Amino acid sequence: MRCLHSLLRPARLAVTACLAVALALIPSPVPAHAAEPAWGLVASSCTAPDIAANRAVGIGLVEVEAYWDRYLPGGPGAVNAAYVADLRARVTACLDNGIRVVLGPGTQYPPAWVRGLAGAGLVDQRGKNPTTGAIDTVFSAAVRGAQNDYLRRLVADLPSARLDGIRVGTSTAGEIGFPGPNEAGDGFLQSWWAYGADAQQGTGLAAGTPVTPMPGWIPGQRTWNGRTVTASMAQNWFLWYSRSLLFGIKGQVDALRAAGFSRPVHVPSPGKGVLPADLTTATAALLGGAGDRDGSLGRGLYYVDQFPALAGNVAGPLVVDLTGVDDATAVVARGLTPPQDRCASTDATASVAAGTPVQTWSNLRFARAQATRAGLAAVGENPGPPGAETGGTASSDPIAEQIRRSPAYARGCNLLAFFLAFEDVLDDPASGVTRQDYARAVTG
Template identity: 55%
Template sequence: MRLAALAPVLVGVLLLAGAACPSAEPAVPDPSWGVVDSTCAPDRLAEQRRAGLSMVVVDAHWDRLQPRPGAFSPDEATGLAARITRCLDAGMRVVLGSGAQYPPSWVRELPDALLRDQHGGVPRTGGVDLVFAAAPRAALDDYLTRLVAAVPAARLTGLRVGTSAAGEIGYPGPHESGYGVTSWWAFGEAAQTGAGLAPGQRSTPMPGWVPGSAQWSGGTATARGAGEWFGWYSGALVEALAAQARVLRGAGFTGEVHLPVPGRGVLPADRSVAVGSLLDGHGDRDGSLYRGLDHVAALPGIAAAVPGPVVVDLTSVDDATAVRARALDPPEDDCRPEDPGVALDPTVRVERWSNLRFTRAQAARAGLPVVGENPGPPGETTGGSADSDSEREQVRRAPAYARSCGLAAFTLAFEEDLHTPRSGVTLADYVGAITSP
């Protein structure tokens, strides 16, 4: 999906944002359809192409490709390149996941490598600090450069980057330290003192201050200071993503940089409450504050800082918030043309909207092309929760949300589930959903 292919969708984005058009509004084209975590197996590819699918997401794994510093595993690199080539030669457009969320063990042992919270805890998932710390960032830069050289990069539609253990934008969740307390993930040496700080980043504007504390540096902490601290915390994610994109461009990759964006981030009214309470936990509906997710500010920041072309991948198509928003009277789950113009209106109850609807509006405001995927089966670590639709319902409903939100493409999580009897869903079910009017 090269940028030129997104031109009709960008027209739709402008219309959503309220741009004037002297002629009749063209219909927003149907999304391209595809699957996540493709094996590129020939028999599956043949079935998928006959069914009308045209896009796949293929994931690389840093730990497999670079088990030791300084070189790639020849077998893994050759296998990944062959897998991608099979999909490309079958007529699929390929988005490659960088696999930065799977760091090798030697990267975890680098100086200041692990994220640390205000209690000194590290994420139970072993999350590496790809935001502030120079040593793991340099290792990632080397890996990304080698990855571009190892695969048919010129034929890729896009390449995904992220900062979290899920491969998305954000820090770990607020309860991932194992201490039983909420965690802010900016208390490593680099973030606090600047020692070993990654290029392009800044150390904390309030050294030693812990969110929620009324005191700082012998005086009283203020809401203004708390707001600046959170802006630094969330803004560091944007710089980290821009840094990865710059490495890819420097390595010669000219395709789309895809940024997986989870949830809806902190809502504007909630951010005001949170800052006013010195970030003590008030105003945080879903952990977005601790994860540094502020889509209202971040998406325009991404549009300005990340060297293009850049595409936002919304990972919340038919998540649990869509289930809740759908049950309201009137329902608040579907995207509407007026959303970008009203999403920041304090009189509009955007807390009732689904994650997809709110974040889609922010992407439109930022002028960013958008693709999306569903969270996957309930109970999975990939995003589905106990409150999500069943996988069968996601297969049925997610394509309709992709259409209503004007997504350029939708990839279903996951390919394997369409080809194994135990899942209870089939490729025919997916085809039925994408061909329904």
């Protein structure tokens, strides 16, 4: 698919025809699989006690988190040999005991020296940096180079040929996306994180990533370089912004492939992203704040476009990890008449048909439909306990209810695997849930 590059060329302002072609080139949907989803855990320690406990209840798949700041704490090439040896031993122990492993590389935990690299600080339209500590893995060539060096080391230092997959992301949660609402910390809800010199002027821009098509333009402004800004120009700018994330993802995948990793790459994807109707409303208002239903605009999440573009431009097997299984939107959607939380065989087509009330669908249902449209396999995970530093909120189901409901969502949405968040929740007596509870939920 050539549109990923031609659409983002700086001088290009017309987008509608290219987008139509891009969406017409979507691969055939992934065939329905008859197999039961694999049942796993997020953030496993792969220590001997947890391996034994997981095997005892039939858990055969885990995600293991690495930490960039522990791996290379002292600078480029300054490997912490003791940490690497421990990580390798734990991953190998799980594999040798028949437990499949997906590696989370932990690029959301950059070492201090990476924060000092050129262009490392994300900048929004008001010159603010995110208070969450997010760095610019999308536009900064220096950060991209350091990150890719780290990924290549992971492939070389760990039993990567035996892994079920490696995750990639751009956010502080390890997911695709820019920082979210009010992450500039100044009370202004909507930030657009593309105002560093790399994105605006091309200074230190990561190779292949296009500079903004409208240098200096700030969403909401009605003129640019003496021209009246139209809705189509605003849409083109947003598509440049959202597709910039894909260059960040593709850069990581390319580094993994160049290092010899041929197994699946997982892209954790939160929420449902911008809906087509949202984008119409938002661009008619020149991205001045209207139509931003849940902060997805500033995060740059537009799965209707991004999943097909990923499928057509990223090498090797790719899996989207939908992180909204039984999240707060599922609670609301299943309370409607009729309920809107369950995936249906017609969702891929219906989700982009005019008049379908997709705003009432759960995040999982809508995002799964976009993965199907793009021909991408999908796995999923729940948000975790409400109030935790996760996707769990006060509106989410309690963790025991998430455990009870998630297997049906995983089966009904044709997920290849479900990862329960988190292993340490099941190890904590105060949580009130155990591995046996998870096993009972899975077996029905």
